[in-house]
Structures are given as structure tokens and as C-alpha cells.
Amino acid sequence: MAHGVTGGTVEVRGLRKRFGDRTVLSGLDVDIAAGEFVALLGRSGSGKSTLLRVLAGLDAAVEGEVTVRGTVSVAFQQPRLLPWRRVWRNVVLGLHTGGRHRGNDRALADRALAEVRLEELGDAWPRTLSGGEAQRLSLARALVREPELLLLDEPFGALDALTRIAMHELVVDLWQRHRPSVLLVTHDVDEALLLADRVLILDRGAIAAEHVLTRPRPRRAADHAEVRTRVLNGLGVTERATA
Numbered sequence: 001m002a003h004g005v006t007g008g009t010v011e012v013r014g015l016r017k018r019f020g021d022r023t024v025l026s027g028l029d030v031d032i033a034a035g036e037f038v039a040l041l042g043r044s045g046s047g048k049s050t051l052l053r054v055l056a057g058l059d060a061a062v063e064g065e066v067t068v069r070g071t072v073s074v075a076f077q078q079p080r081l082l083p084w085r086r087v088w089r090n091v092v093l094g095l096h097t098g099g100r101h102r103g104n105d106r107a108l109a110d111r112a113l114a115e116v117r118l119e120e121l122g123d124a125w126p127r128t129l130s131g132g133e134a135q136r137l138s139l140a141r142a143l144v145r146e147p148e149l150l151l152l153d154e155p156f157g158a159l160d161a162l163t164r165i166a167m168h169e170l171v172v173d174l175w176q177r178h179r180p181s182v183l184l185v186t187h188d189v190d191e192a193l194l195l196a197d198r199v200l201i202l203d204r205g206a207i208a209a210e211h212v213l214t215r216p217r218p219r220r221a222a223d224h225a226e227v228r229t230r231v232l233n234g235l236g237v238t239e240r241a242t243a
């Protein structure tokens, strides 16, 4: 990955990814500006996670140009915690690649835990956390790196509806405070419309459509019914009118 001085956080040009003779990404272009919140929707198997892995630097066997400026953090649907490490140690896990933990790690971990409102649980064991708490821990671990780019791969998919609403508020709050660029992969159209500045639809290996959203958000879902319908159409879903 290249590091530049000017431009957005992400610049991808003509990205191609093949698995054997199967082409998953077929010349994809995408830009993400500094501080921008982008949601990525697409049918199952359309290549969303593949794109995220490339942006995270986890898969370099690609063609095309991929530029990511700054530090990248990823939070996955499954928080991937080490059960034999206390919560705070999971937050700073791998923070100093190759090195041992440093003196101020506990303070860094506690600060990140406070941001996700888990300050009481630094000494707890991961298995004692609820699903929502584990996901907040995962966000704390992402934040402690102070990323310029935060990649979220369906981080709320496994949560119940009420916890998910709380997590949406938390993510918006953290994003407004730290202003990383965010790329959120989700299957949930309403989640995308609620959180993102821009919604991208991935289809047949390329960005098939993009919808720019305005802030502040309308309070009532009905107020963004039109863009919702366009996004659903872009995903090949036609809903019956329920009015």
C-alpha cells in the first residue's frame, strides 16, 4: 500500500481479485474522503468482505492500485477475543506489533474502554461479556490504534435489535469525536441509511450504484423512503407498498 501526502483516505483504481478462475472484484474503483462515513451493501457473495480484507492489508494478491493513507483498524462481526486474556489486555492486543506490551498500555486500554462505556470491565474475562459488550470491546480495540480508516465488517449483525440501536448511537458518537473515515459493510439497508454519508452498492465485482445522504437525518423512516427504495432496487429487491 502506498502512503501519500494529499488526497482522501482510500483511493482504489481498477481493483481486480480472482480466486482461481473466479473473478470476484472486476476492476473496482472507490474513493473515501478523510472523515467520511461510507456504507457498503451488496448481495451475499458479492465481494464485500474481500474488498475489506484488501483495504485492511490482509490480502495483497490483487491487481490494480490500492492506496490507503494512515492507520487501519478492523472490527469483525465476531469480536475474536482471546479468552485467556482479561478484557483490557484484549484491547491492546497486538498494538505494538512484534513487541511486548508497554508501561502505559493499561491507561490506553482504560481510556478506550471508557469511550465505549466499558470502564468497569477492564479486569473481567471475555467469556463473561454479553454480545453487545464484546462488540464494544472490539470497537475499543479498533479505536486504541487511533485509525484514519475504520473498517467495520457487519459488526452489529449478530446483536439483538435493542443492542443494535445502542451500538448505532455509540458508533456515530465515536465517529463524530474521532472522525476516522469509516467503511461499514452491512446487509441492513436501514442501518446504512441511518449511519452513512454515502451508500455504495457492490454488484458483479464493481460499484454498481452510489447514494449520497444528507445530514442531519430525517427522524422518520418514511422521510427517506425514496432513497431506501432506490437502494433496495439496486440490490435487486422489490418491496410491495405497505401503505
Ligand SMILES: Nc1ncnc2c1ncn2[C@@H]1O[C@H](COP(=O)(O)OP(=O)(O)OP(=O)(O)O)[C@@H](O)[C@H]1O
Pocket: 019, 024, 042, 043, 044, 045, 046, 047, 048, 049, 050, 051
Ligand atoms: N479464500 C477464498 N478462496 C476462494 N473463494 C473465495 C475466498 N474468499 C472468498 N471467496 C469467494 O469470493 C466471493 C466473495 O466473497 P465475500 O466473502 O467477499 O462476499 P461477501 O459479499 O462479503 O458475502 P457475505 O455478504 O455473504 O458475507 C464468494 O463467492 C466467495 O466464495
